[in-house]
Amino acid sequence: xxxxxxxxxxxxxxxxxxxxxxxxxxxxxxxxxxxGQTHTILQFGLEDLLPSELELLHGPGCPVCVTPVSLxxxxxxxAKTADVIFTSYGDMLRVPxxxxxxxxxxxxxxxxxxxxxxxxAVELAKKYPSKRIVFFAVGFxxxxxxxxxxxxxxxxxxxxxxxxxCSHVTVPPVMSSLLEQPDNIVQAFLGPGxxxxxxxxxxxxxxxxxxxxxxxxxxxxxIDILEAILMALLQLERGECRLENQYARAVVTAGNLHAxxxxxxxxxxxxxxxxxxxxxxESGYRLAEKYREFDAQNEFPEVISExxxxxxxxxxxxxxxxxxxxxxxxxxxxxxxETPLGATMVSSEGTCANYYKFxxxxxx
Amino acid sequence: xxxxxxxxxxxxxxxxxxxxIVKLAHGSGGKLSSSLIESVFLPLLGxxxxxxxxxxxxxxxxxxxxxxxxxxxxxxxxFFPGGDIGSLAVHGTVNDLTMRGAxxxxxxxxxxxxxxxxIADLHRVADSFAQACRSSDVSLLxxxxxxxxxxxxxxxxxxxxxxxxxxxDPVPASDxxxxxxVIIVSGDLGLHGMAVMASREGLDLETQIRSDSAPLNKxxxxxxxxxxxPRCMRDITRGGLATVLNEIAKSSSVGMLIEENAIPVDPQxxxxxxxxxxxxxxxxxxxxxxxxxxxxxSDQFLATMKGFPQGAQARVIGRVVEEAPGRVVxxxxxxxxxxxxxxxxxxxxxxx
Ligand code: SF4
Numbered sequence: 202x203x204x205x206x207x208x209x210x211x212x213x214x215x216x217x218x219x220x221x222x223x224x225x226x227x228x229x230x231x232x233x234x235x236x237g238q239t240h241t242i243l244q245f246g247l248e249d250l251l252p253s254e255l256e257l258l259h260g261p262g263c264p265v266c267v268t269p270v271s272l273x274x275x276x277x278x279x280a281k282t283a284d285v286i287f288t289s290y291g292d293m294l295r296v297p298x299x300x301x302x303x304x305x306x307x308x309x310x311x312x313x314x315x316x317x318x319x320x321x322a323v324e325l326a327k328k329y330p331s332k333r334i335v336f337f338a339v340g341f342x343x344x345x346x347x348x349x350x351x352x353x354x355x356x357x358x359x360x361x362x363x364x365x366x367c368s369h370v371t372v373p374p375v376m377s378s379l380l381e382q383p384d385n386i387v388q389a390f391l392g393p394g395x396x397x398x399x400x401x402x403x404x405x406x407x408x409x410x411x412x413x414x415x416x417x418x419x420x421x422x423x424i425d426i427l428e429a430i431l432m433a434l435l436q437l438e439r440g441e442c443r444l445e446n447q448y449a450r451a452v453v454t455a456g457n458l459h460a461x462x463x464x465x466x467x468x469x470x471x472x473x474x475x476x477x478x479x480x481x482x483e484s485g486y487r488l489a490e491k492y493r494e495f496d497a498q499n500e501f502p503e504v505i506s507e508x509x510x511x512x513x514x515x516x517x518x519x520x521x522x523x524x525x526x527x528x529x530x531x532x533x534x535x536x537x538x539e540t541p542l543g544a545t546m547v548s549s550e551g552t553c554a555n556y557y558k559f560x561x562x563x564x565x
Numbered sequence: 566x567x568x569x570x571x572x573x574x575x576x577x578x579x580x581x582x583x584x585x586i587v588k589l590a591h592g593s594g595g596k597l598s599s600s601l602i603e604s605v606f607l608p609l610l611g612x613x614x615x616x617x618x619x620x621x622x623x624x625x626x627x628x629x630x631x632x633x634x635x636x637x638x639x640x641x642x643x644f645f646p647g648g649d650i651g652s653l654a655v656h657g658t659v660n661d662l663t664m665r666g667a668x669x670x671x672x673x674x675x676x677x678x679x680x681x682x683x684i685a686d687l688h689r690v691a692d693s694f695a696q697a698c699r700s701s702d703v704s705l706l707x708x709x710x711x712x713x714x715x716x717x718x719x720x721x722x723x724x725x726x727x728x729x730x731x732x733x734d735p736v737p738a739s740d741x742x743x744x745x746x747v748i749i750v751s752g753d754l755g756l757h758g759m760a761v762m763a764s765r766e767g768l769d770l771e772t773q774i775r776s777d778s779a780p781l782n783k784x785x786x787x788x789x790x791x792x793x794x795p796r797c798m799r800d801i802t803r804g805g806l807a808t809v810l811n812e813i814a815k816s817s818s819v820g821m822l823i824e825e826n827a828i829p830v831d832p833q834x835x836x837x838x839x840x841x842x843x844x845x846x847x848x849x850x851x852x853x854x855x856x857x858x859x860x861x862x863s864d865q866f867l868a869t870m871k872g873f874p875q876g877a878q879a880r881v882i883g884r885v886v887e888e889a890p891g892r893v894v895x896x897x898x899x900x901x902x903x904x905x906x907x908x909x910x911x912x913x914x915x916x917x
Contacts, residue, residue, distance in 0.1 A: 205839060211826065214899035246901020308586055423899045539596060559903035
């Protein structure tokens with residue numbers, strides 16, 4: 202772990218902070234795309250090291266946050282079905298649907314289990330042939346390969362009781378969509394390091410060129426992020442708009458070809474509704490026609506209509522970087538991680554939850 | 566989208582926490598545990614002593630000042646590297662008494678055993694309980710055994726109640742921290758929680774992490790006798806360092822400023838935590854404590870503590886401040902500041 206300590210070193214951080222302060226000549230707004238990056242920024246109090254002219258906008262990169270309420274309601278309905286074992290990553294369990302969450306459904310008798318990998322869910326399907334095992338496949342391109350693999354495996358094993366409730370979203374379309382908004386305020390992006398380690402960087406080069414915006418693919422340690430901020434800032438100051446890769450120790454230009462291949466075999470692109478942002482074309486995955494029989498939407502066809510969000514929650518504006526959590530009247534009052542009103546308060550990568558946990562008050 | 570009144574009313578509800586059942590997270594030592602104590606137990610059972618919620622109560626009986634405490638142990642698995650439920654049940658209660666400046670003397674214990682539990686394992690637990698009593702200088706004076714049906718308990722649960730005599734004046738207490746005081750931890754953090762977690766989850770680690778479960782009276786009482794009496798001591802158990810600091814900050818209505826770089830964390834523990842996405846500041850110990858010390862004698866206190874093997878790694882990790890009463894602020898490794906709050910629930914279930 203000496204390796205990790207280097208990326209959390211105070212001296213290095215102070216040097217980078219100094220370079221950033223020297224380089225900046227006017228106000229800029231940079232958005233970090235990933236929830237993991239937001240988490241690091243707030244966990245390490247990284248904004249204390251930045252000049253006041255530089256504002257970080259916390260982007261839509263938490264898959265739990267952007268999963269629509271109707272899909273969570275659907276998950277809960279499926280979980281309540283008698284012969285179903287519903288499996289999910291832990292974070293999804295506390296996300297409020299319109300009347301309860303999966304944890305509460307479990308307390309009331311639904312068989313809901315946390316798994317660390319979809320392959321565990323496939324194991325359950327082998328072990329309980331008389332049950333229907335449903336896996337809640339949530340995430341960006343990072344979790345997609347393992348989820349695709351699980352379907353591939355279930356198919357090979359001839360399992361007929363394994364289903365995937367697919368809520369995969371992809372990063373580049375939402376970045377484009379943000380940049381196309383008339384009220385867009387993002388001037389540069391820190392790109393999603395983990396996603397690029399799978400998908401490669403070409404999609405992001407296109408965005409740079411099309412929207413004339415600098416993108417720096419960034420890692421997740423504090424020193425990574427400070428370095429990426431400096432790189433983005435230097436581009437902004439010079440009027441450049443290139444793709445740069447700060448996270449070269451993990452990201453190669455082409456990405457992980459093997460993972461991409463499994464994904465393109467199992468998934469096909471589709472429109473997705475992003476909670477707080479609305480529908481975005483070709484911004485997610487559904488199961489390809491060939492794997493239709495593994496699709497929980499197909500097995501459990503009841504349609505659940507989208508419900509209204511909590512009337513005070515402003516998570517949509519938060520996801521687009523237009524507002525910060527303390528500007529929400531419910532923040533840290535009615536809405537806390539114990540009583541979340543919107544999804545950005547639930548996930549450990551959600552901007553509201555991070556503000557609540559790390560930034561609720563100041564001290565000198 | 567237009568909302569009719571009914572929809573608006575349901576969508577702005579206060580969800581989830583209002584559901585009236587106990588969840589596992591209510592036992593985590595975090596915020597939900599506090600809310601359970603504050604909303605159910607204290608209104609019905611509270612009194613001046615109980616309301617203080619210290620590690621052990623202090624009461625005057627005639628000329629004697631006595632500390633009393635009780636704790637239940639439900640750790641799973643019951644055997645883990647560095648200890649087991651028997652030794653843990655002795656150390657935990659001995660440590661709670663010690664934190665109030667008391668010399669632990671006597672224990673009472675209850676063993677609740679699940680039908681089907683192997684007698685050989687019971688033997689092991691009882692033997693380790695006995696050894697722990699000897700090494701902690703306490704005697705078991707009263708005990709009870711109950712057997713329940715399969716599934717009504719998980720193998721074995723142990724409850725211990727302890728009594729000790731308080732020999733120091735003033736008595737260390739959670740509400741006595743003052744701005745300017747120095748915050749000291751007695752050793753590296755997270756060993757117990759990670760040892761239990763690793764053995765439960767069958768994690769294959771390069772070297773074994775062993776629980777730090779140990780009696781603290783052998784370290785603390787001699788230092789108290791030399792006249793170094795902290796304003797407050799708390800052993801770091803469920804909920805970890807972060808939880809204990811928050812409780813002291815709240816009871817004393819003071820703020821705290823902690824330096825992350827100064828907090829001693831076992832390198833193995835921090836590696837595994839990193840891997841699993843856990844924060845070592847919330848991981849339990851069973852042989853470490855926090856002392857809040859008057860700044861005028863904190864250097865001597867620390868030097869004395871370092872003279873004992875159990876205190877060799879003791880470090881100053883921060884100071885008590887006036888600002889933001891009830892809050893703990895952490896200066897991160899890179900120098901930025903953030904709040905170090907209690908967690909709502911738990912990172913790891915059932916570690917004590
Ligand atoms: S604080 Fe709660 S209600 Fe407000 S925007 Fe965040 S999630 Fe929504």
